[in-house]
Amino acid sequence: xxxxxxxxxxxxxxxxxxxxxxxxxxxxxxxxxxxxxxxxxxxxxxxxxxxxxxxxxxxxxxxxxxxxxxxxxxxxxxxxxxxxxxxxxxxxxxxxxxxxxxxxxxxxxxxxxxxxxxxxxxxxxxxxxxxxxxxxxxxxxxxxxxxxxxxxxxxxxxxxxxxxxxxxxxxxxxxxxxxxxxxxxxxxxxxxxxxxxxxxxxxxxxxxxxxxxxxxxxxxxxxxxxxxxxxxxxxxxxxxxxxxxxxxxxxxxxxxxxxxxxxxxxxxxxxxxxxxxxxxxxxxxxxxxxxxxxxxxxxxxxxxxxxxxxxxxxxxxxxxxxxxxxxxxxxxxxxxxxxxxxxxxxxxxxxxxxxxxxxxxxxxxxxxxxxxxxxxxxxxxxxxxxxxxxxxxxxxxxxxxxxxxxxxxxxxxxxxxxxxxxxxxxxxxxxxxxxx
Amino acid sequence: xxxxxxxxxxxxxxxxxxxxxxxxxxxxxxxxxxxxxxxxxxxxxxxxxxxxxxxxxxxxxxxxxxxxxxxxxxxxxxxxxxxxxxxxxxxxxxxxxxxxxxxxxxxxxxxxxxxxxxxxxxxxxxxxxxxxxxxxxxxxxxxxxxxxxxxxxxxxxxxxxxxxxxxxxxxxxxxxxxxxxxxxxxxxxxxxxxxxxxxxxxxxxxxxxxxxxxxxxxxxxxxxxxxxxxxxxxxxxxxxxxxxxxxxxxxxxxxxxxxxxxxxxxxxxxxxxxxxxxxxxxxxxxxxxxxxxxxxxxxxxxxxxxxxxxxxxxxxxxxxxxxxxxxxxxxxxxxxxxxxxxxxxxxxxxxxxxxxxxxxxxxxxxxxxxxxxxxxxxxxxxxxxxxxxxxxxxxxxxxxxxxxxxxxxxxxxxxxxxxxxxxxxxxxxxxxxxxxxxxxxxxxxxxxxxxxxxxxxxxxxxxxxxxxxxxxxxxxxxxxxxxxxxxxxxxxxxxxxxxxxxxxxxxxxxxxxxxxxxxxxxxxxxxxxxxxxxxxxxxx
Numbered sequence: 001x002x003x004x005x006x007x008x009x010x011x012x013x014x015x016x017x018x019x020x021x022x023x024x025x026x027x028x029x030x031x032x033x034x035x036x037x038x039x040x041x042x043x044x045x046x047x048x049x050x051x052x053x054x055x056x057x058x059x060x061x062x063x064x065x066x067x068x069x070x071x072x073x074x075x076x077x078x079x080x081x082x083x084x085x086x087x088x089x090x091x092x093x094x095x096x097x098x099x100x101x102x103x104x105x106x107x108x109x110x111x112x113x114x115x116x117x118x119x120x121x122x123x124x125x126x127x128x129x130x131x132x133x134x135x136x137x138x139x140x141x142x143x144x145x146x147x148x149x150x151x152x153x154x155x156x157x158x159x160x161x162x163x164x165x166x167x168x169x170x171x172x173x174x175x176x177x178x179x180x181x182x183x184x185x186x187x188x189x190x191x192x193x194x195x196x197x198x199x200x201x202x203x204x205x206x207x208x209x210x211x212x213x214x215x216x217x218x219x220x221x222x223x224x225x226x227x228x229x230x231x232x233x234x235x236x237x238x239x240x241x242x243x244x245x246x247x248x249x250x251x252x253x254x255x256x257x258x259x260x261x262x263x264x265x266x267x268x269x270x271x272x273x274x275x276x277x278x279x280x281x282x283x284x285x286x287x288x289x290x291x292x293x294x295x296x297x298x299x300x301x302x303x304x305x306x307x308x309x310x311x312x313x314x315x316x317x318x319x320x321x322x323x324x325x326x327x328x329x330x331x332x333x334x335x336x337x338x339x340x341x342x343x344x345x346x347x348x349x350x351x352x353x354x355x356x357x358x359x360x361x362x363x364x365x366x367x368x369x370x371x372x373x374x375x376x377x378x379x380x381x382x383x384x385x386x387x388x389x390x391x392x393x394x395x396x397x398x399x400x401x402x403x404x405x406x407x408x409x410x411x412x413x414x415x416x417x418x419x420x421x422x423x424x425x426x427x428x429x430x431x432x433x434x435x436x
Numbered sequence: 437x438x439x440x441x442x443x444x445x446x447x448x449x450x451x452x453x454x455x456x457x458x459x460x461x462x463x464x465x466x467x468x469x470x471x472x473x474x475x476x477x478x479x480x481x482x483x484x485x486x487x488x489x490x491x492x493x494x495x496x497x498x499x500x501x502x503x504x505x506x507x508x509x510x511x512x513x514x515x516x517x518x519x520x521x522x523x524x525x526x527x528x529x530x531x532x533x534x535x536x537x538x539x540x541x542x543x544x545x546x547x548x549x550x551x552x553x554x555x556x557x558x559x560x561x562x563x564x565x566x567x568x569x570x571x572x573x574x575x576x577x578x579x580x581x582x583x584x585x586x587x588x589x590x591x592x593x594x595x596x597x598x599x600x601x602x603x604x605x606x607x608x609x610x611x612x613x614x615x616x617x618x619x620x621x622x623x624x625x626x627x628x629x630x631x632x633x634x635x636x637x638x639x640x641x642x643x644x645x646x647x648x649x650x651x652x653x654x655x656x657x658x659x660x661x662x663x664x665x666x667x668x669x670x671x672x673x674x675x676x677x678x679x680x681x682x683x684x685x686x687x688x689x690x691x692x693x694x695x696x697x698x699x700x701x702x703x704x705x706x707x708x709x710x711x712x713x714x715x716x717x718x719x720x721x722x723x724x725x726x727x728x729x730x731x732x733x734x735x736x737x738x739x740x741x742x743x744x745x746x747x748x749x750x751x752x753x754x755x756x757x758x759x760x761x762x763x764x765x766x767x768x769x770x771x772x773x774x775x776x777x778x779x780x781x782x783x784x785x786x787x788x789x790x791x792x793x794x795x796x797x798x799x800x801x802x803x804x805x806x807x808x809x810x811x812x813x814x815x816x817x818x819x820x821x822x823x824x825x826x827x828x829x830x831x832x833x834x835x836x837x838x839x840x841x842x843x844x845x846x847x848x849x850x851x852x853x854x855x856x857x858x859x860x861x862x863x864x865x866x867x868x869x870x871x872x873x874x875x876x877x878x879x880x881x882x883x884x885x886x887x888x889x890x891x892x893x894x895x896x897x898x899x900x901x902x903x904x905x906x907x908x909x910x911x912x913x914x915x916x917x918x919x920x921x922x923x924x925x926x927x928x929x930x931x932x933x934x935x936x937x938x939x940x941x942x943x944x945x946x947x948x949x950x951x952x953x954x955x956x957x958x959x960x961x962x963x964x965x966x967x968x969x970x971x972x973x974x975x976x
Contacts, residue, residue: 044800046902166566177947207946210906212897213698215827216691216941228653240802240898251814251824257569275806281565291555298556311537377564379517381534387489387564 034077035070035339037062038097040109040119045085046210046239050269050318051111054133055080057319058108060307061326071333079104083115091118098126105339106131106329108322112238113137113180120145127341131329133321135264135286137183141398141411141420144341146348147368148325149318150287151396152187156234158373159262159285160188162388163232170201170231172221172259174245177206181236184264188234190402201229211241214248222252225259233261242266246274249282256281256377267316271382279378287357287371288320289384294358314382320356327353328363349414359393366411366420368396477504477545481528484514484561485521492561493570500574508578510544515571519544520553520560529558573598585616592622597650599630629654637665640672645679647819652676683820688938694827696934697834698896700927701889702907703914704838707926709761709882711915712858713875715769716776718783720911721904722790723883726760727753727890728899729794732803743808746891753887760790761883765876787904794901802900811895830892837888842923844881854878858921917957919967929968933957 039058041051062076070076079097083089090110097104106129110116113136123130123144135150160171171192175181185204192202203224205217225231237245242263249261255278262283268290290301297315300323305313332348333339352362361369370393376384398420399409408425412418419429480502483495496514499507509530513519518531520541528544531553541553563571576591583591599607604627611623624642629651631639643651652673659669702724709717731749738745764786772779811829814822845851856864857874865871893903914933918925933953940949961967 044795048800049802205945210898210902211946212906213695213946215694215824216688216938217946219687219691220942226649226653228649228656240900243802243804244897247826248824251812251826252822253814253816256565257572260565274804281568283565293555293559385517385562387562 032074034075035072035333036077036079036102036104038094038104038107038109039078039080040083040090040093040097040107041111042085043082047085047111049240053269053316054108054111054318054322056308057304057322058326060304061323063307064303065330071330072337072339087112087114087118090115091122094119094122094128094130095126098122098128105129105341106344108133108325110134111318112178114178116145117179129329129341129344131322131325133318133325135317137180138187138398138400139183139403139406141366141413143345143367143413143418143420145367146325146328146363147396147398148321148328150371150373151368151398152184152400153397154287154371154373154394155264155285156184156188157191157402158390158394159264159283159375160191160234162285162375163260163262164195167230168232168260169197169229170203170224170227171197172203172205172224172231172233173236174205174207174217174221174233175236176211176238176241177208178238181206181238184236185234187400187402190404194402207237207241209239209241212244214245215252218245218248218252218254221259222254225254231259233259235261235263236265237263238265242270243274246279246282250275250278256283262375267318268314268383269316271378272312272314274382276378276382277380280380282378283375283387284378284384285373285375286317286384287373288317288355289374289376289386290315291376291379291383291385292357292374294356296354296358297356300356324353324355324361324369328361328369345413346415361393362395364395365414366396366398367413368398370395473504474545476502477506478528480504481510481519481521481544482526484519489564489567492563493567496567496571496574500578506545506547508575511571511575511578513544514561514563515568515575517560517563520558522553523557523559529553531558531560534560580610581613585619588614588616588619589622592619592626595623595626596648597626597629597654599626604630625651632658632665632669635665637668640665640668644672645675647676647680647683649819652680680820683818687821689935690823690827692935692938693931694824694831694934695938696931697827697831698889698893699910699914699934700930701830701834701837701892702886703911703918703930704841704923704926705882705884705886705889706911707882707915707918707921707923708841708885709879710912711921711923711926712854713878713882714776715879716780716783717769717882718780718908719764719787719790720882720886721906721908722787723757723760723886723904724890724893724907725794725899725901725904726790727757727887728805728894728903729798729803729890730756730887731891731894732805732899735805742806743810746808746811746895749891749894750888753891754884755887757887757890758880758884761886762876762880764883765879769879770872770875787908791901791904798901800901802898805894805899807895826895830896833888833892837885838923838927841885845923850874850877850881913954913957916961917967919969922967922969925967925969 037058039055041055042048043052043055059078062078065071066075079102081093081097083093094107097107107123108131110119110130110132111134116132116136119130120142122128124142128144130145131148132145133148135155136147138151173185173188175185189202189204203221207217221233242265260281260283262285264285266284267286301315304315305311328348328351329344331351331353332344336343336347348363349365350363352360355361355371357372357374359372361371363369372393373390374386375388376386379385398411399406401407408423409430410422410424411420412422413420419431421430422428423430480495480499483498484492486492486495496511499510504510510519513530518534519528520531521528527550529541529550530544531539531541533540538552538554539558541550541558542548543550573594576594579587580591595607607623607627611620611627614620614623625646628639628642632643633654643655655669655673659666659673705723706717706720709715709720730753731746734749734752735742735745738748768782768786769779772782807826811826814824815828816822845854853864853869853874856867856869857871861871890903897903914926914930917933918927918929936956937949937953940952944952
């Protein structure tokens, strides 16, 4: 073993000696050349409706940063790829970005949990950095991924609390049939039962991606909701199935005062394809709305409208998440003095940057961030009006406290623990990695 | 002048007054010099400027109870999110048009024009669901005595279950003054329900057979008792429940027929090309998509007239998709006659090419096709049964297309030639029928009907490059299940699969229902390979 190591070290030294003249040159160039920023969002396929704006936003942020003098005196260079809404292509393109001479220093990308799960092993293997901007189901923590979207305790649980406060007693959980809605609904069911909601007062229903025949499901929800007790729908319906769903709601005359629908995946961008007049009062839970009243937000919207050249351009929550994530990364690189992945990973924990709703967000040791939680009601102009806001920012929780299998788990990527699945009861790291 | 409404005001106003005392005092102080009603109006509006939705609702209640002339307009503007206050300064505005980023505004008290405002300068008062419901109730009670008949009807409808000892006299008075029989009936129902909850058994007769869920929900706790009234109530409730059950079955049947009509529309074009001609056309779904995109294009050309655009899209979708069909037949299919495997592969490749063509030309994003007014909302037959108009429209359209197609095959020269070529190609050619021309027209007809399906689907689902993929399997399923080469078979098969699916869906969910239907059809085909209707005569 020792011998083997020795031989390897010898080889490396020899290699270095031979490569030194070129290596020094390359390193020098590396220090002065542009810092590469990978953008991995689908520009075609079913997710393009949501993801293509995030690509444009990243280009805008990079352009602004370059105009302000770049980063560490170097320019930022965007590297854009199009994974075509194909989860395995995300992994392939992430691998392309993280290998070779033109390796990117950081990746901003992904939307669906399925695509994130595909990219995760790649960024861990090649030690990349991924900023993931979308609300997700939690139950995950990777050393190489920073989750700037909401965990369930930053979106789903506060929304349910708000509705309970409004007197809702019966719950219809409707979702698309894949990992995010199923995990979220599992957490919500456990949470509701803990708060004394009976089994017969919870209705769960899953539909496939792109489902359009909503008539009997909506009619069942309407029956479920007309038993004389206040009923709400929690919707984790994703993608373009939302358009026929909301159309069916308005055609069957179900208004928000009868049965309010709270959606976790419908934002300003998705509503821009629907006539919202019949939907006024239905809700969404996010950490940012375009209508948020703050000067930082108004400035961001003005920049975005100017950049896109479209007076009707909308902003949404994942855009804010990228805005926060990008600024956190800039600050971490500046304080580390290098864009090198390991240095940035350590420097970014504890970094605090302003968010768009007038407060500030901090990167926590579990690679999630603090965010205010907001509930907005749909208005007839396709915007949301904020009707509730958490009194302070909420820290994202990687492992849900309401699921028996994860309630003892925490994640802490600081030295000396450096563990994504630490069991506080047995005091062991379930990832297999020991403490440093 | 200021004291009279205060003296008559209700509890909420008294609370409000305590809260607003300093404000009102200053208003009174000014009243000697300034306009009294303006300062009162200002006080009423200032009460809205609070962080609590509860307090804002109480303030709205005070406005409704006041004698301010502008109260209806204020409440309406508040309901629509167009009543606001200057962020710097103390003027109140009504935003007359909030569509752009700069809004024209008027002063809320004097209605004088006040230039424009933006989100940075004017803060519109926000409302939530609960407050919205309260405001609608307040506006309804304002219009119960004064509005037109439709407004009074809506207001009277809201009263069901809302009559309480403190407003029962007002409702009785309104009933005595009311002339419209429809409004009277609503008011009588509301009063009867109130009477029953107070223990009046005779009022139960008025409620017998009422399908409104609010009646059922109000009667259920009464029926739980063990006195005479509870027994009578139980009988009434049972009547209501059994009546509702029947309407529920009718509703499920309608859902099934409407889902079936989509299947039939998608499959009937295939019933011609696959069933009659024997061509396995995997690009059938893309022909549906072309019809849907044609609808969108025509709507883009005629902005603001979705009804006319839809009417024009019916021939438009047929012709465009039909033309594509003719081109496909001339360039690909006729060279592959009698080689089903190669036809299958070639048309599958075509379907990918057509999808990519649409992606390149129109972008991969979905396109929004709007529905005309008369296809929105639902036809409310009674409280338990309503038919959504877009689905009802598609059901009628499907039947019309089927009738037209059947008549074409039965009564026209082309139909005769198609049937002749199908039954015996060689003999038909010997009789002087140009079989290749018939092939081309038949395929064009099938493609055109697929285009019509696309026009209908654009009213129900998203129009995007992948639209057709979701229907190709279903279409083959329907044609095979119904019996290859038989239009009636397609109709019966599509409708029955739709109904079975909708009956199963509430029990097992959307995904499993589809699986069960698929398994059922496979088993059926094992037992009876020719489908529901056996083809007559020889088919090629």
